[in-house]
Amino acid sequence: MRSPAVLLIHSFLLQLAAYIVRPTSAYRAIELGVDPRLVGLIAASFALLPLVVAVSIGRWNDRGHVMPSLVIGGALMTGAGVGIHLWSGGLASLLMWNAVVGLGHLLAVVGQQTLVARLGRERLDSAFGTYTFAASLGQAGAPLVLAAVGGSAVVPDTGLLFLLYTGTCAALLLITGFLPSCRNTGRKDGGGRSLRSALRVPRATGRTMTGAMLLSMLVLAAVDLIQVYLPALGVEREIPSATIGVLLAVRAAATMASRLGLARLAARFGRTRLAAGSAIVAGAAVAALAAPVPVVVSGILLAVAGFALGIGQPLSMSIVTAAAPAGTTSTWLALRLSGNRVGQSLIPAVLSAFTAGLGTGGIFVATGIGLFGTAAAARFLIDDDR
Structure with missing residues (x-):
């Protein structure tokens, strides 16, 4: 580049x-x-x-x-x-x-x-x-x-x-x-195609696109939920706001670290297995945040979750770009961004409604379960082990 x-x-x-x-x-x-x-x-x-x-x-x-x-x-x-x-x-x-x-x-x-x-x-x-x-x-x-x-x-x-x-x-x-x-x-040979034609792809490619977009949507929603609900969890457990800020910084640093090593991870495990595996690891770490553990353990969990969650966004971009037919890359990347916006708007509202009686910890458990479901969908839908 x-x-x-x-x-x-x-x-x-x-x-x-x-x-x-x-x-x-x-x-x-x-x-x-x-x-x-x-x-x-x-x-x-x-x-x-x-x-x-x-x-x-x-x-x-x-x-x-x-x-x-x-x-x-x-x-x-x-x-x-x-x-x-x-x-x-x-x-x-x-x-x-x-x-x-x-x-x-x-x-x-x-x-x-x-x-x-x-x-x-x-x-x-x-x-x-x-x-x-x-x-x-x-x-x-x-x-x-x-x-x-x-x-x-x-x-x-x-x-x-x-x-x-x-x-x-x-x-x-x-x-x-x-x-x-x-x-x-x-490759702009498809730039003049109609939108319907641009989005008409083979079934296998459509499944891969769907899996990548689900991965991107759920991972981004999980990051947003951590940003919003970790401070709330800190209030419930009387954790100082400065400590919560450090924990959020740990998550962000781990996310950045995983993105620098993405190429090596994808080459070793393949994109499909990496997508599913990272979602499983992230789901387990996020769900475990609901447990009444010491702050140091929470920091370790957030480091693990941040590293795993950092993989989903760039990996989904790679998968969508590799699978997009000639001349439709931007269209599919934009469609992926639309899915992200929908997820950011709807998923927090839905989780809040269904976990209202479970407290803040319930949000983390539900988010973890959602990531497990994302892992299963990625393993089933994405066909891109390159």
């Missing part, structure tokens, strides 16, 4: 920006006196437009518009930063600007993943592992920015945070012009 450093920096900046603006928008809503029960709408607004247009954006990229997708995505995120800083006087404006951020983020992510798929086609597992490592670094860096700005305050300086977000997006847009071109590296 040519000029990998620029693409990795682009990935880092994109996720850093997204993970700064989302919690900052929630803090701004609290400043404005919005009912806390409505703050969740901000997260939903970020995912709303991507759910509607993801596949269309994928088709657009398949027709050779990767660089325009990246440029427009960066421009929308930058413009939304200016708008949210200057004109966010109520919940409606916050929802609107976050929807624009979500659309820009989707355009940029699809463009990035298309570049990785086309320029790193000979080493997919290594390329996607390194790419998602850079993204994870951005996701891990955002809380440090929030902590540095907020200090001991309950509500940080949202104006400063929005300025930092906008500056990050401006830097993202600036380096887009230095990204490697994939104009002559991709």
Whole structure:
């Protein structure tokens, strides 16, 4: 893959920006006196437009518009930063600007993943592992920015945070012009096909795609649930918030470590066995968090869970890219992203409804069971042991 450093920096900046603006928008809503029960709408607004247009954006990229997708995505995120800083006087404006951020983020992510798929086609597992490592670094860096700005305050300086977000997006847009071109590296012979034709694949390929998307969806939902419910578990067990922060950092570090070693793991075990095995290990570790164990043991469990969960996202990208027919890679990657958004929206709500009487520990047990089911589905559906 040519000029990998620029693409990795682009990935880092994109996720850093997204993970700064989302919690900052929630803090701004609290400043404005919005009912806390409505703050969740901000997260939903970020995912709303991507759910509607993801596949269309994928088709657009398949027709050779990767660089325009990246440029427009960066421009929308930058413009939304200016708008949210200057004109966010109520919940409606916050929802609107976050929807624009979500659309820009989707355009940029699809463009990035298309570049990785086309320029790193000979080493997919290594390329996607390194790419998602850079993204994870951005996701891990955002809380440090929030902590540095907020200090001991309950509500940080949202104006400063929005300025930092906008500056990050401006830097993202600036380096887009230095990204490697994939104009002559991709297979675009299918770019003119209709959507129905692009999604019509052999049964075996369809099963593989379904298994990869389920893996991606459940793994991402599990990570989100850990982020939300580990602090709640800490409150129940009177674990200091600083300790919970360290535990979450352990999970994030383990996730990044597994992504750097993804190519070696895939070569040794094969993609199908690695997908199923990582989901089983993650499920066991996450479910075990419900047990009343010492904090040190919880840290070990989160390290194991983080390492295993870190495999699912880049591996699913590799599987989808390898299985996609010529000229449809971006479409299938975008469809995978749509599945992720659905999972992030629905799975936490469903689990909360069905485990309401079981306490926070029940969430972890149910998440572990879901990962076991994902492992079984991956072993049955994915046919990609390369």
